[in-house]
Amino acid sequence: MKSLQAILTSLLESLRDLLPIILVIGFFQFAVLQEPIPNFGEIALGIIFVVIGLTLFVQGLNMGLFPIGETMARSFASKGNLFLLLVFSFALGFGTTIAEPALIAVADEAAIVAATGNMIENSLQSMESYALGLRITVAFSVGFAIVIGVFRIIKGWPVQYLIIIGYSGVVLMTFFAPREIIGIAYDSGGVTTSTITVPLVTALGVGLASSIKGRNPMIDGFGLIAFASLTPMIFVMAYGMVV
Amino acid sequence: MLQIFIDLVLTILDTIWDVLPIAVIIFGFQLLILRKPIPNLKKIITGFVLVLLGLGFFLEGLEAALFPLGKLMAQQLTDPAFIAAGNPDGIIDWWDYKWIYLFGFAIGFSTTIAEPALLAVAIKANQVSAGSIGIWGLRIAVAIGVAIGIALGVFRIITGTPLYWYIITGYVFVMIQTIYAPRLIIALAYDSGGVTTSTVTVPLVAALGLGLSSTVPGRNPLLDGFGLIAFASLFPIMSVMAYAQLSEWSARRSKPTPPT
Numbered sequence: 340m341k342s343l344q345a346i347l348t349s350l351l352e353s354l355r356d357l358l359p360i361i362l363v364i365g366f367f368q369f370a371v372l373q374e375p376i377p378n379f380g381e382i383a384l385g386i387i388f389v390v391i392g393l394t395l396f397v398q399g400l401n402m403g404l405f406p407i408g409e410t411m412a413r414s415f416a417s418k419g420n421l422f423l424l425l426v427f428s429f430a431l432g433f434g435t436t437i438a439e440p441a442l443i444a445v446a447d448e449a450a451i452v453a454a455t456g457n458m459i460e461n462s463l464q465s466m467e468s469y470a471l472g473l474r475i476t477v478a479f480s481v482g483f484a485i486v487i488g489v490f491r492i493i494k495g496w497p498v499q500y501l502i503i504i505g506y507s508g509v510v511l512m513t514f515f516a517p518r519e520i521i522g523i524a525y526d527s528g529g530v531t532t533s534t535i536t537v538p539l540v541t542a543l544g545v546g547l548a549s550s551i552k553g554r555n556p557m558i559d560g561f562g563l564i565a566f567a568s569l570t571p572m573i574f575v576m577a578y579g580m581v582v
Numbered sequence: 583m584l585q586i587f588i589d590l591v592l593t594i595l596d597t598i599w600d601v602l603p604i605a606v607i608i609f610g611f612q613l614l615i616l617r618k619p620i621p622n623l624k625k626i627i628t629g630f631v632l633v634l635l636g637l638g639f640f641l642e643g644l645e646a647a648l649f650p651l652g653k654l655m656a657q658q659l660t661d662p663a664f665i666a667a668g669n670p671d672g673i674i675d676w677w678d679y680k681w682i683y684l685f686g687f688a689i690g691f692s693t694t695i696a697e698p699a700l701l702a703v704a705i706k707a708n709q710v711s712a713g714s715i716g717i718w719g720l721r722i723a724v725a726i727g728v729a730i731g732i733a734l735g736v737f738r739i740i741t742g743t744p745l746y747w748y749i750i751t752g753y754v755f756v757m758i759q760t761i762y763a764p765r766l767i768i769a770l771a772y773d774s775g776g777v778t779t780s781t782v783t784v785p786l787v788a789a790l791g792l793g794l795s796s797t798v799p800g801r802n803p804l805l806d807g808f809g810l811i812a813f814a815s816l817f818p819i820m821s822v823m824a825y826a827q828l829s830e831w832s833a834r835r836s837k838p839t840p841p842t
Contacts, residue, residue, distance in 0.1 A: 359692030385647025392640025403629020434603040522808030529779035529811040537699035561769035568776030
């Protein structure tokens with residue numbers, strides 16, 4: 340009985356998270372565009388799916404993703420092998436990004452832009468290889484970012500120094516990169532970090548910072564995602580200059 | 583109606599496929615290289631299954647209900663006929679797109695509130711800070727940042743000003759704010775830029791950018807359609823630091839600072 344109540348509470352919480360979108364879409368549909376909602380039944384069912392999905396996700400987060408991230412962090416900290424930790428960090432960053440659906444979409448889009456702007460040959464084959472090269476570039480840059488970020492947690496460097504260096508890199512590259520690639524490069528920073536990567540990487544960072552003496556999980560534990568969204572911008576612009 | 587359930591199963595299979603490399607890396611390292619057992623393995627696997635099912639339901643629900651409607655709406659609002667209708671004199675300037683600014687703001691705010699990755703980070707930050715960072719406080723601060731970012735990004739597409747002006751100005755602003763913001767919030771604020779734009783926000787915002795840049799005269803969707811995501815990842819950094827600065831300031835005003 341008690342667990343049923345808990346499920347009901349978390350379903351209601353998910354519904355509350357979704358309420359703003361429903362209100363916004365409802366308002367624009369009825370008040371601004373003044374159109375009726377098409378196929379209402381399907382939309383209602385979809386909303387129920389979203390609510391169920393969000394509830395299950397949050398449950399799984401606390402049961403699975405957070406504990407495994409922290410367990411890994413503790414294992415690495417007790418093993419004391421820095422090299423292994425950095426290899427793992429790279430593999431995690433690279434492995435989670437290369438298959439990311441949002442990145443695949445952006446890479447295909449970028450290939451079209453490059454072909455239209457005569458940066459590459461306008462054929463299907465060259466566009467495909469351009470998109471694949473871009474994906475590998477971004478995945479590599481995210482792996483690199485997690486390595487740097489983990490190294491920073493271990494050393495306890497202030498996050499803002501590295502961010503300043505990263506920002507300077509972005510600004511510098513903006514002046515040299517082809518104009519067509521800049522928009523895509525800036526956007527690629529935002530799309531790399533997926534819904535499963537974020538909790539894992541956050542738990543890893545916080546776990547590391549709590550198991551290393553002298554680190555504060557709040558000051559040192561966060562920041563991995565920030566690097567992972569910064570380096571792709573630099574690397575994609577570099578890719579645009581080289582290819 | 584049956585189709586949606588078939589799609590649901592397909593989406594869940596897709597999600598499993600996406601998660602496979604991550605699971606291989608994690609369990610491979612833990613069991614084969616570190617050679618450590620995983621405590622509560624059963625619970626953790628249950629958790630993974632719940633995350634997979636949850637994401638499957640979530641994505642399929644969005645695909646069935648919200649994305650078609652939101653994308654259609656972005657098209658209708660950027661339709662030249664709709665924009666000209668509110669404008670009898672026939673000269674269209676940037677203010678005639680007022681509904682699109684409002685739509686960008688509202689959709690940015692509301693999709694961010696529903697973003698699961700942000701919820702995850704907020705839960706973690708709340709645990710780590712022993713409750714001093716509220717889950718809702720952080721989410722609303724980020725959502726306001728995304729909303730302002732998208733509205734400004736829409737303004738940029740309409741006026742056709744270069745993207746990097748805004749981004750570089752934003753960077754300078756973030757750096758100045760970093761000097762004055764409470765130290766505890768800085769890393770979290772930088773992180774919140776990256777987590778906001780994911781499953782819910784990206785498709786809707788991309789549709790808005792594409793619709794807008796193909797209808798505003800003189801804009802090229804290939805060149806001007808991008809950049810909204812960049813705005814949505816930059817502005818939350820500022821709004822989260824501002825949130826921390828405001829709560830610190832109000833705490834200081836209401837009572838003398840306790841020794842730390």
